[in-house]
Amino acid sequence: MAQYGFYVDTSKCTGCKTCQVSCKDDNDLPIGVNWRRVYEYGGGDWVKHEDGTYTNDVFTYYMSISCNHCATPACTKACPTGAMHKREQDGLVVVNGDVCVGCRYCEMACPYGAPQYNHEKKHMTKCDGCFDRVEQGKKPICIESCPLRALDFGPIDELRAKYGDRADVAPLPNPSLTNPSLIIGTCRNSRLTGDETGKIQNPTEVGL
């Protein structure tokens, strides 16, 4: 089975959120539903010295995450209807909106916040990897709209050959849980999964 996936270069991302907005626009998503979210992860502190000067060790970086179309998705395993399924032809995880009952169990199970409940449609929705665009030989809208060229998409084997195989960067969970088709390019501030020195700085914006 082919498996498509994403590459996110956190050393290039400036947190402009064009990817998030272009996705929202292209898929006509209502308020509160964001198939792609840019998490601002940061931490650190200021220390006052004896001579009255200050130094700081604050850090931050941006993590643009949609759905990682995991090799062993928690959402499809949880789904009681089979509406949440993995496509044979490209490994993309999509929801069949005509079957979904809207129980939101996939939302509980996914550690990446990918499945999102649409209050207007009353069923789950999520990033579908823009499979319609991919079938036409284009890349997903988020990739093509990124002004920093920080995102990439393609067969995960090819991406891994090009960018490596790292997805254990905070605030992401341990990749062994769901085997995400995701590669993270690190930056000088990167903290590894399990880090406790930082936290997500824009919780309201990403829908927490």
Added chain:
Amino acid sequence: MSQLSLVFFTVLAQSAVGLFISLGLVQLLARPNEKAMTRAFMAVLVMLGLGAISSVTHLGQPFRMFNVMFGLEHFSALSLEIVGLSLFGGAAGAYVGMRMFNILPKLQNLVLLGGMAAGILFILLIAQVYTLKTVPTWNSGWTSFQFLMTAFVVGPIAAIALLRAQAKELGDHVVKLSTNGLAVTNMIALAISMTGYVGYLFWLGQVSVFGNPFEHLGYGQLLGMLRTGLMMFAVMALSISTLRGGKSPVCGIVSLVAVLAAEIAGRMFFYDIYMSASAGM
């Protein structure tokens, strides 16, 4: 709180199982009057029915609810939970029907025992839904423990309340014998539940997750205290009253309401403590 309907579903469904088992033991051990017991058993179906309706209100598309059977193909925990619900509901319904129309009297005890076992299985299947490796704050045996204890704490109280309310038909001797047994069982259940709760909260403080779960909750402490206080009150008040020969149905109903409120507070805490394996994505 978007899971409020699930709070009611899980508490009522588990309480229904507890009530069925409590009444089942009374039926098997004390052999009481037929009609009054049949009415008491019907309360199980009412409780379970209310729980089931509550769970359906959680769905975005309630008219597609039968789609949840498709997930059996890949053993979705939620589909299996519904199978558990159907097995228990089916057995309990069949048992009440057999009693009402006096069908195959010799087989009734077998159906009763089957229903009790299906009830336990159902609770374990509910717990399985929440035992997700991507949710560290739920992923432990404490989830099954809490769900089972809801049945064992609420069940006997509901049974005592029902037996007291029908004391005239059942006869004083049977009511005294059964409610005394249920009261002692209930106090033991309270001791286990409360000791376990301390263990659970201790475990929760140690669990490997991105922040302290207790800091994550605004009113969690209040819910915990509410649960403990109401549950102690409900069990102690009714047990002591029963063992001292009390017969007032009102006391039974007050205790039942208090213990249900305690379990609802505890379950709200449980859903609020949801923390995924990521750093809060």
